[in-house]
Amino acid sequence: MAPRPAIGFFRSKAALRVLLVILALAALVVIRDNELAGSLGSRAQTFVTIFLSIFIEAVPFLLAGSIVSGLLEVYVSNHTLYRFVPRHPAAAALVGGGLGLIFPVCECGVVPVTRRLYLKGLPISMGIAFMLAAPVINPIVLASTYAAFGWGPILYGRVILSFLIASMIGFLFHFADPADILRPDQLASSDHHHHHDHSHDHADAKGVNRFWKALSIGGDDFFDMGRYLIAGSMLAAAMQTLIPQPFLLALGAGSATSIFTMMMLAFVLSVCSTVDSFLALAFVNSFPPAAILAFLVFGPMVDIKSSLMFLGVFKRRVVLYLILLPLMATLMITVYLNLNVSW
Amino acid sequence: MTTGWKTIILMAMGLFLFSRILNGTLLFYINERFFWLSVLAAVGLILVGVSYRYRADHDHHEPDHAGYSHGRLSWAGLLLIASPIVLGLVIPPKPLGAAAMTNRDISLESLTSAAAPEGGIILSKPKTEKNILDWIVEFRQTSDPAALAGEEVKLVGFVYRDERFGEDSFMVSRFVVSCCAADAAPIGLVVHWPDSPTLADDQWVEVVGVLEPGEFEGEQLPLVKAASVTPTDVPNQPYLYPF
Structure with missing residues (x-):
């Protein structure tokens, strides 16, 4: 067996730097406040409240995603999975975009599931399309969007754009070598013998034991992904405590800047996709529909916490693409809509 | 040792959520309608924590696996994962004001x-x-x-x-x-x-x-x-x- 690859973003120097930056930001919040107020810092208090609120809101979804991942590992063999993967790359990307209808997960839960599917040999294109689309293309989010906006251009615009952008980006990654995309520890082993051994081993565990096994594998995933979620929640809370929202909102007047502003807001707020449509309602009066749509399409694909979680699956350069490609695609399409479609 | 820490942290996180649920301060953080999700999460966290106990006997061959998960937690990682509990306990709960x-x-x-x-x-x-x-x-x-x-x-x-x-x-x-x-x-x-x-x-x-x-x-x-x-x-x- 190959030696354990050096895992852990958290052992690399870059990780240390990211952590230091986050700690420095947190410290800054406290210090700034102590200078101003001279007490334990109402700003620090605000930071902690927002941080915990994002964490508490996200933790059930992350846990659910991790447990699904554990169940997949124990109960679904690689062979079973492989039978459902279309051979044609474009078809694979499209199916990936619709996979969320079977795995109803939001953007916190989707990353551990995608990660597990990659380990089981899912094509890169399908996984990326799934990861980007599932937070919108799933029954729960469709229902909450319907509840907030009813049947109209916002609802079907959200579904169509999310599906198209996600599948398109997924398809693009079909042309890349998996070794360039995934972190080394994420590559499905090509050593079939080894894999066979492993699943055989799972089959050995019986009944209740098998279930506990699935749960504990889910637990490992929870820890692997949880640190990114927590770092992301801290960053989002720090940005919310430090950057005045009026500053962001004041930018949003023009046909392109209003859209860009709403996208930045979605990125910074990092709200779960299952509820973001209710949040978007609050902006309906002050922003054009295309900007609301951009918020609802971009936010579930990419936000602070999910892009940090991407780091647990993909190489750093790829994470950058995974932020920029949805950003540019959403921006271009919604600006076009804003200029050419009357709502 | 790592599984021990994971069990402790999962349990602590579950209990932390339970304490916020029981004393009502959970509503300082989330909308009332997601209350039940937090209850489920608290139960789930404790269950997953318990599950490590049952896996211990199967653990000897884990290091062979491609090394994706089961990763040992570095101290920084451990601290980060524990930070919601630590911050939550050190800073008294207070709604936004x-x-x-x-x-x-x-x-x-x-x-x-x-x-x-x-x-x-x-x-x-x-x-x-x-x-x-x-x-x-x-x-x-x-x-x-x-x-x-x-x-x-x-x-x-x-x-x-x-x-x-x-x-x-x-x-x-x-x-x-x-x-x-x-x-x-x-x-x-x-x-x-x-x-x-x-x-x-x-x-x-x-x-x-x-x-x-x-x-x-x-x-x-x-x-x-x-x-x-x-x-x-x-x-x-x-x-x-x-x-």
């Missing part, structure tokens, strides 16, 4: 536009039970401050002031939360009360008074002419929910 307003949009535009869906249910509420959000929604439906003149109100909120408020006025404010405190949007009504200077910023108060047409920053708005303002405790539900 006046301090959080300074960083949010408190222009009147946002005060009145905060998520205002159809108000059918609100209109049927007894008048003394209507909260700040209900009154603002009602005002938005008419957009005529005079229409609400003379209405008696009883409002609970915290005191907010900045340089735009005169000596004898303040704003009785609440945060509206759709999902969690991260999306909190401040709303409020301007209160005229001669003894305003005696109130501390961020103090929770109950305001009893009547609405009268008024102006604030050049906008026509209903203002509250207070008969009494009494300090109160933080309510069990510090935030208001738009749906």
